[in-house]
Amino acid sequence: MAPELAFHLPDPDEAYRSVRLSTDLELAPEARAFSRRDEAWVLELGDLPLQRLEYQLEVEHAGGGFETILDPEEDGRVEGVFGDKSERRLEGYREPWWLRTEHVAGEAAAFTVESRALQGTVEVGIWSPRGHDGPLPLLVANDGPEFEALSKLTTYAAAMIGTDELKPFRVALVAPGERDEWYSASAAYARALTTEIIPAVRSEVAVGGLVVGMGASLGGLAMLHAHRRLPGTFAGLFLQSSSFFLPRFDAQESGFPRWQRIIRFVRGTLRTERAVDPVPITITCGACEENRHNNRLLADRLAAQGHEVSFELVGDTHNYTAWRDAFDPHLTDLLVRAWWR
Numbered sequence: 198m199a200p201e202l203a204f205h206l207p208d209p210d211e212a213y214r215s216v217r218l219s220t221d222l223e224l225a226p227e228a229r230a231f232s233r234r235d236e237a238w239v240l241e242l243g244d245l246p247l248q249r250l251e252y253q254l255e256v257e258h259a260g261g262g263f264e265t266i267l268d269p270e271e272d273g274r275v276e277g278v279f280g281d282k283s284e285r286r287l288e289g290y291r292e293p294w295w296l297r298t299e300h301v302a303g304e305a306a307a308f309t310v311e312s313r314a315l316q317g318t319v320e321v322g323i324w325s326p327r328g329h330d331g332p333l334p335l336l337v338a339n340d341g342p343e344f345e346a347l348s349k350l351t352t353y354a355a356a357m358i359g360t361d362e363l364k365p366f367r368v369a370l371v372a373p374g375e376r377d378e379w380y381s382a383s384a385a386y387a388r389a390l391t392t393e394i395i396p397a398v399r400s401e402v403a404v405g406g407l408v409v410g411m412g413a414s415l416g417g418l419a420m421l422h423a424h425r426r427l428p429g430t431f432a433g434l435f436l437q438s439s440s441f442f443l444p445r446f447d448a449q450e451s452g453f454p455r456w457q458r459i460i461r462f463v464r465g466t467l468r469t470e471r472a473v474d475p476v477p478i479t480i481t482c483g484a485c486e487e488n489r490h491n492n493r494l495l496a497d498r499l500a501a502q503g504h505e506v507s508f509e510l511v512g513d514t515h516n517y518t519a520w521r522d523a524f525d526p527h528l529t530d531l532l533v534r535a536w537w538r
Contacts, residue, residue, distance in 0.1 A: 221514035248512035295356035314389035322370035332405030339416030341370025347517035380415035381455035382462035387426040407432035428474030433535030475503035
């Protein structure tokens with residue numbers, strides 16, 4: 198049984214008029230509201246299938262005005278794209294073993310792709326295990342710099358190679374640029390990734406065979422969209438908490454500027470009978486995040502279309518630490534299926 202999840206914010210001076218939980222947990226608005234009890238604000242969520250949670254507190258000051266704060270009762274902190282959050286580690290949580298094990302030495306390089314499709318530039322970083330000049334498999338990551346800074350993607354690669362869990366491979370870290378536009382089922386970005394960025398990486402380093410693509414949230418959506426726009430590019434896909442928006446599950450996202458374009462792509466994917474280029478696909482998603490519904494539906498349909506699909510729920514929500522923690526065994530298994538089976 199999962200441990201009970203409860204929060205407690207002391208307020209003996211009645212400094213706050215209200216307190217709410219800010220988190221990626223799928224919760225109704227009323228379920229996020231703290232109640233005043235004695236000289237504190239409390240919230241009890243009961244048992245949830247979680248091992249870890251990132252959150253903030255939204256407080257309304259008694260004198261007026263709202264503020265988002267970290268939980269003063271929780272020592273855990275974690276860095277995120279939108280600033281630090283409080284971190285609650287629950288019973289059973291363990292950091293990935295590969296963060297503190299033997300790592301192969303690596304070499305990093307960076308270059309810029311001038312994209313005609315995007316009418317702009319794309320920054321790309323390349324990580325390679327030292328001493329390997331010949332062709333190696335290539336893992337391409339949307340949101341690459343964020344995956345590197347917040348999920349330690351090349352540390353994972355170095356550990357897997359250094360401990361002989363995986364054979365040597367390279368990693369391409371593709372910067373997001375105009376993320377909301379590029380990653381929202383954009384034909385221009387799909388064309389840039391498959392016909393400009395990946396060929397440019399191949400011209401910089403020796404790449405053997407087809408690449409594996411990975412992405413999270415909108416980046417995962419964009420990677421699946423690129424695969425479907427240009428079959429034959431990818432040997433496999435690793436998609437995490439992808440933004441496969443559908444009105445039945447995701448009406449709260451309807452204000453997103455490219456909502457309709459994403460809806461058209463997702464519906465078209467669901468209607469497809471057979472995959473043109475069936476490849477291994479692993480989808481991971483937080484057990485308590487909103488995207489789990491659309492991710493499960495897409496996983497089922499992709500499997501029915503002929504893809505070899507693995508769908509994995511993790512005890513977390515929608516964040517880079519959750520995605521990091523799912524690399525092993527799930528990314529490890531996907532890379533083996535795509536390259537070395």
